[in-house]
Amino acid sequence: MSQIHPSGPGALRLFFPQWQGAAGPQTHQLLPGVNAHDSQLSYHLGPALLGLMSPDHDGPTAYVPVSTDTADEALTTVNGIYAREAVLRQLTEALRILEDAAPDSVVTFGGECSVSVAPFSYLANRYGDDLAVLWIDAHPDTGVPGQSYTGFRSMALATLAGEGDAGIISELPALVPPLKILQVGLRHWDDEGIAVKERLGIQSVGITDTAEDSRKVLDWVEASGATRLAVHIDLDVLDSRDFSNSTGRQSDGMRVSDLVALVGDLSAAAEIVGLSLTEHLPLELMRLSRMLHDLPV
Template identity: 65%
Template sequence: MNSMHPTGPGALRLIFPQWQGAAGAGTVGSLPAGQPHQTLLSYHLGPPLLELLSPLHDGPTAFVPVSTDTSDAAVETVDGIYARAAVLQQLRQALEVIQDAAPETVVTFGGECSVSVAPFSHLAALYGGDLAVLWVDAHPDTGTPGDGYTGFRSMSLATLAGEGDEEFLAALPAVVPPSNILQIGLRDWQDPGIGTKQRLGIRSVGITDTPEDTRRILEWLALTGATKLAVHVDLDVLDRRDFADTTGGGSRGVRVPDLLRIIDAVSDAGDIVGISLAQHAPLELLRLGGLLRELPV
């Protein structure tokens, strides 16, 4: 197969530093007191760093404007969603940016996980039932408003599958059938969203560091009949021995060689038309910034 990749013709590189979907000032709690929102704002720093470190891109690059307003009004929880107004507005803006570019493929460097909703919805509208989504994440992201956790990142995959807040769903050009979604590397089986995942029938494959994982993924892909793939990678799925600059994670995560093996295998079986990297939280840089503010520099 002559695979289409996100850096090929018609590609768009989307920089979407959304942080509000992470919900709440104490999400990580690893910064000094007096900086209640700085941990969340680390998600705002991550996407430009991913862009800086990535290979040169000769296609279009677009930036989604993201507010850094952390006032009580700006982050108010409404209808079970933290900073609902900002997240909804930024979802609409992301869709406008993408639709203006009309790309065939999209690479997204994002903040928290909900940044995949807009580009994957665009791809679903473009490719219809020929699109399958691989959601590589330690968490299910299939929560709904009222589940308990108010961050929209925990609702991102459910929204993409057509489940959740009606106003968010109305903004999407298309959703992805749950039968065309596969979760990879899921570890948090206590998440409230597991109930929605099971009700929707979204399947999952754990990672056991063996070729058996790849075989099961390829068998699932063959059953869908899809030839176009959108791959979401939440960096907290990775084992901390390989990557630690994110939230969550642990020593039971997916090893980088295994992730690359899976991506290579599915790229031989279909065209990768979308890939997202999310949850890069460069907390050490924030700590360094705090030091610089205190030094006479």
């Protein structure tokens, strides 16, 4: 039986549809017929759909207010971070919501990957060394300001580990030591963040499609000494044969059955107190939305 508690007084379901952490032409050109800003705003729609499709939740629910302003001045790159002002403002608001709600566990339906920074930092402050982080993602997310990609999503995990923008890091109630972080499913080894990952000593396990790989993850959890886990799932880790509404769209990813089995195994080994689902990009629905805006409905 899973030890994550998606309902009840100790659990918070957090909707955090942040999109500003995704920057660059690869974000803007995802779907012909959908303009650049609509492609970005698809991150805003994704979390709502996740909530609609999920089991009923009888515990508390909270929504982080996220700006939909796509004006150039609202998206200015500062200190090497695209839309830094919006990212920082929304991060601090998410932390305020979490501090006020004081949940024992948090399920986050998010936009891009950086939405995990606030709930995981909150949980690290609540549980200290008893918390470990599993970052299930095709990308390392250990970039830092000054690299070619300026989206904060690529810096999310490095920020949690205390590497990156000092002003953002100073807002976090706690950091996660690199030795308490495991990356799972990483396959973009040409990413600029790999050098930071290796310098920090963050370990990783490949695509968990074998019992041996799953065993490596469980052995790492046991060796970490943590009895509580925060699990980040970027949907781009999935194989495109199972899911294509993300940025991955490759047929060498993790199968859905393997992901579900791994999370089940993890929940038997430790209590999952944090779970984030990110990078849901319902781009076809954004195309439909554009049509609806052009019809007299």
